[in-house]
Amino acid sequence: MGKPERPATISDVASLAGVSVGTASKALNGRGSMRPDTRRRVQEAAQRLSFHANAAARTLNTGRTYTVGMITTDSIGRFSIPVMLGAEDSLGAGQMSVFLCDGRDDPIREQYYLKTLLSRNVDGIIVTGRRTQARPPIAAALPVPVVYAFISSTDPEDCSVVPDEAGGARKAIEHLLATGRRRIAHITGPEHHHSAQVRATGAADTLAEAGLTLVAPPMFGEWSELWGRQAAGMLLAMGHDVDAVFCGSDQIARGVASTLGVAGRRIPEDLALIGFDNWDVMALACQPPLTSLDMDLEGLGRAAADLLLDAINGRPSPGRHTRPCRLVVRESTAIVVSQPSTAPGPLIASARPE
Amino acid sequence: MGKPERPATISDVASLAGVSVGTASKALNGRGSMRPDTRRRVQEAAQRLSFHANAAARTLNTGRTYTVGMITTDSIGRFSIPVMLGAEDSLGAGQMSVFLCDGRDDPIREQYYLKTLLSRNVDGIIVTGRRTQARPPIAAALPVPVVYAFISSTDPEDCSVVPDEAGGARKAIEHLLATGRRRIAHITGPEHHHSAQVRATGAADTLAEAGLTLVAPPMFGEWSELWGRQAAGMLLAMGHDVDAVFCGSDQIARGVASTLGVAGRRIPEDLALIGFDNWDVMALACQPPLTSLDMDLEGLGRAAADLLLDAINGRPSPGRHTRPCRLVVRESTAIVVSQPSTAPGPLIASARPE
DNA sequence: ATGAAAGCGCTAACAG
DNA sequence: CTGTTAGCGCTTTCAT
Numbered sequence: 001m002g003k004p005e006r007p008a009t010i011s012d013v014a015s016l017a018g019v020s021v022g023t024a025s026k027a028l029n030g031r032g033s034m035r036p037d038t039r040r041r042v043q044e045a046a047q048r049l050s051f052h053a054n055a056a057a058r059t060l061n062t063g064r065t066y067t068v069g070m071i072t073t074d075s076i077g078r079f080s081i082p083v084m085l086g087a088e089d090s091l092g093a094g095q096m097s098v099f100l101c102d103g104r105d106d107p108i109r110e111q112y113y114l115k116t117l118l119s120r121n122v123d124g125i126i127v128t129g130r131r132t133q134a135r136p137p138i139a140a141a142l143p144v145p146v147v148y149a150f151i152s153s154t155d156p157e158d159c160s161v162v163p164d165e166a167g168g169a170r171k172a173i174e175h176l177l178a179t180g181r182r183r184i185a186h187i188t189g190p191e192h193h194h195s196a197q198v199r200a201t202g203a204a205d206t207l208a209e210a211g212l213t214l215v216a217p218p219m220f221g222e223w224s225e226l227w228g229r230q231a232a233g234m235l236l237a238m239g240h241d242v243d244a245v246f247c248g249s250d251q252i253a254r255g256v257a258s259t260l261g262v263a264g265r266r267i268p269e270d271l272a273l274i275g276f277d278n279w280d281v282m283a284l285a286c287q288p289p290l291t292s293l294d295m296d297l298e299g300l301g302r303a304a305a306d307l308l309l310d311a312i313n314g315r316p317s318p319g320r321h322t323r324p325c326r327l328v329v330r331e332s333t334a335i336v337v338s339q340p341s342t343a344p345g346p347l348i349a350s351a352r353p354e
Numbered sequence: 355m356g357k358p359e360r361p362a363t364i365s366d367v368a369s370l371a372g373v374s375v376g377t378a379s380k381a382l383n384g385r386g387s388m389r390p391d392t393r394r395r396v397q398e399a400a401q402r403l404s405f406h407a408n409a410a411a412r413t414l415n416t417g418r419t420y421t422v423g424m425i426t427t428d429s430i431g432r433f434s435i436p437v438m439l440g441a442e443d444s445l446g447a448g449q450m451s452v453f454l455c456d457g458r459d460d461p462i463r464e465q466y467y468l469k470t471l472l473s474r475n476v477d478g479i480i481v482t483g484r485r486t487q488a489r490p491p492i493a494a495a496l497p498v499p500v501v502y503a504f505i506s507s508t509d510p511e512d513c514s515v516v517p518d519e520a521g522g523a524r525k526a527i528e529h530l531l532a533t534g535r536r537r538i539a540h541i542t543g544p545e546h547h548h549s550a551q552v553r554a555t556g557a558a559d560t561l562a563e564a565g566l567t568l569v570a571p572p573m574f575g576e577w578s579e580l581w582g583r584q585a586a587g588m589l590l591a592m593g594h595d596v597d598a599v600f601c602g603s604d605q606i607a608r609g610v611a612s613t614l615g616v617a618g619r620r621i622p623e624d625l626a627l628i629g630f631d632n633w634d635v636m637a638l639a640c641q642p643p644l645t646s647l648d649m650d651l652e653g654l655g656r657a658a659a660d661l662l663l664d665a666i667n668g669r670p671s672p673g674r675h676t677r678p679c680r681l682v683v684r685e686s687t688a689i690v691v692s693q694p695s696t697a698p699g700p701l702i703a704s705a706r707p708e
Numbered sequence: 709a710t711g712a713a714a715g716c717g718c719t720a721a722c723a724g
Numbered sequence: 725c726t727g728t729t730a731g732c733g734c735t736t737t738c739a740t
């Protein structure tokens with residue numbers, strides 16, 4: 001437990017270099033002009049003493065802390081985590097440290113965190129959450145910029161960065177159409193869930209533009225494999241002549257795949273299957289591996305962080321910023337090149353990542 | 355963007371209350387003695403101005419920041435996240451804010467974060483990671499206390515909090531034995547992986563104490579469903595008369611379940627199946643729902659945070675602290691009460707959580 | 709019981 | 725080009 005000695009201060013550096021603290025400060029911050037030799041001497045002294053400016057002291061007179069707060073609306077979930085990591089990465093590169101605040105769906109807790117962050121003089125705040133549903137602004141007016149990531153603010157003037165889920169659904173349908181499917185079903189999450197709505201609407205609109213409709217109304221349920229299994233069973237029971245199922249999530253798609261497998265329907269030969277979220281552990285373990293839409297959450301987090309940095313530096317970008325989803329093609333929607341039946345395995349026309 | 359006016363300082367409060375800043379400070383921090391009326395007046399004034407002490411200023415002369423850093427060794431993963439959330443929760447309750455630092459398996463990056471945290475004068479540091487394997491200390495000597503959570507330090511004097519994985523494996527085997535299984539196989543992750551080793555050893559030791567052995571040597575592979583499927587296929591092919599499979603992870607167990615299902619082996623009637631990690635999304639979606647071992651990662655994070663707070667307050671607890679795993683029983687190891695064959699569904703003797 | 713004053717470590721004016 | 729000086733907002737002696 002050998003506690004190292006008290007950290008060096010700037011005046012230690014100054015005296016070691018034989019200059020005044022003012023000079024030392026300028027030397028270290030590259031400000032003002034001075035004899036190159038002097039600057040070098042100061043820097044060497046700092047090096048020797050492994051001097052690191054005391055952040056509190058610096059903050060006290062610049063007002064800047066080089067910290068930002070990251071608050072989750074609801075708990076931290078599978079979606080918010082990549083967003084946060086992306087943001088942390090981008091901010092870290094910009095020399096900023098990130099305070100982690102888990103709101104846990106509790107508005108009181110959220111406001112407490114907000115107060116804490118403000119008294120710590122964060123330079124900015126990122127608000128995120130595990131759902132894309134818009135939420136009321138975290139506060140009416142704040143002395144620092146705020147960016148909403150993944151989740152958005154109900155105030156259209158607030159800066160939000162969100163995935164284009166409707167566009168993702170569009171890509172899913174276009175991909176199915178392009179690979180020759182026409183009789184498409186949609187199985188998704190709860191009807192009141194924003195993502196379920198947006199994705200279903202996107203799918204329906206895209207089909208309509210092609211002069212088609214879903215073979216049945218969207219099947220709303222839960223975001224679970226169990227629901228996927230049940231819904232697939234219902235779909236089979238309804239006797240529709242389906243050649244593709246677009247699912248609102250990878251978990252649902254896995255459930256669908258397992259029911260279809262048990263029922264003897266082959267994927268992708270008999271039916272194409274496509275999920276949403278590109279959750280690797282689900283999409284890759286699915287049999288066969290699942291085509292899905294990736295919202296690029298980490299990129300989204302990075303983008304949010306970059307917008308926040310810009311705002312902190314006086315270049316705000318108010319409004320809603322949308323980012324495209326990316327189609328990741330795997331076997332479940334592959335175009336089967338040849339034989340109808342017991343080929344040694346489907347011949348695949350498209351590849352998988354990673 | 356109506357920036358609110360400059361935040362109130364303690365001298366605003368003091369003058370509104372008609373006292374000096376010194377008095378105001380003492381009043382607000384409950385220090386020294388003073389007329390109750392005076393204290394009340396100051397507090398009201400602070401309230402009115404919604405005064406929040408400037409953290410930087412306070413830090414500058416107390417030296418304490420009421421912040422801690424949380425560094426991940428490797429990237430942030432499925433295991434480190436609950437640990438971090440638990441820690442954040444406990445620290446937040448203790449008025450401490452948490453800096454999030456994602457080391458991403460890069461020692462340079464890790465040391466950079468360490469430097470940053472120290473120059474921010476954090477009161478303490480939590481080191482975590484996604485594997486339980488011990489790692490070298492993050493630094494030889496540090497001016498603040500460090501607690502390792504989930505991961506541990508190779509220096510036995512360092513304070514680490516880790517799950518008792520061997521004990522978890524023991525519980526798994528004891529549960530299987532208690533429910534009448536005797537011919538047990540073990541399928542797990544990579545041989546060089548610490549968790550795989552410890553769990554396999556724990557299982558073997560427990561069996562040995564009962565005068566039994568595994569039906570075959572532990573099958574080491576990957577932490578994936580695919581491996582679970584393959585290994586189960588191999589196990590069937592070997593023709594062993596197995597009545598239970600203990601898997602090193604829930605993912606592996608799911609893979610095993612699916613191969614067994616395809617092969618017509620019923621779970622739990624013909625074979626009991628048990629996983630590890632109690633990853634809800636896997637364990638619950640498994641058919642049937644999977645008995646598993648829960649490492650209580652959030653509790654572990656909380657415990658680590660509490661130990662860190664104690665250390666910060668001068669009561670360190672050096673050494674390795676172990677926390678038990680909890681057996682979560684679901685259908686995959688249920689005792690089948692009755693009929694051998696096509697019952698309407700297994701009658702279950704034990705329950706599931708949540 | 710209260711007020712005055714001296715810093716905490718640093719930056720940024722301003723002099724020289 | 726360099727040194728001196730005045731704070732940033734707060735806590736903490738030390739007088740009164």
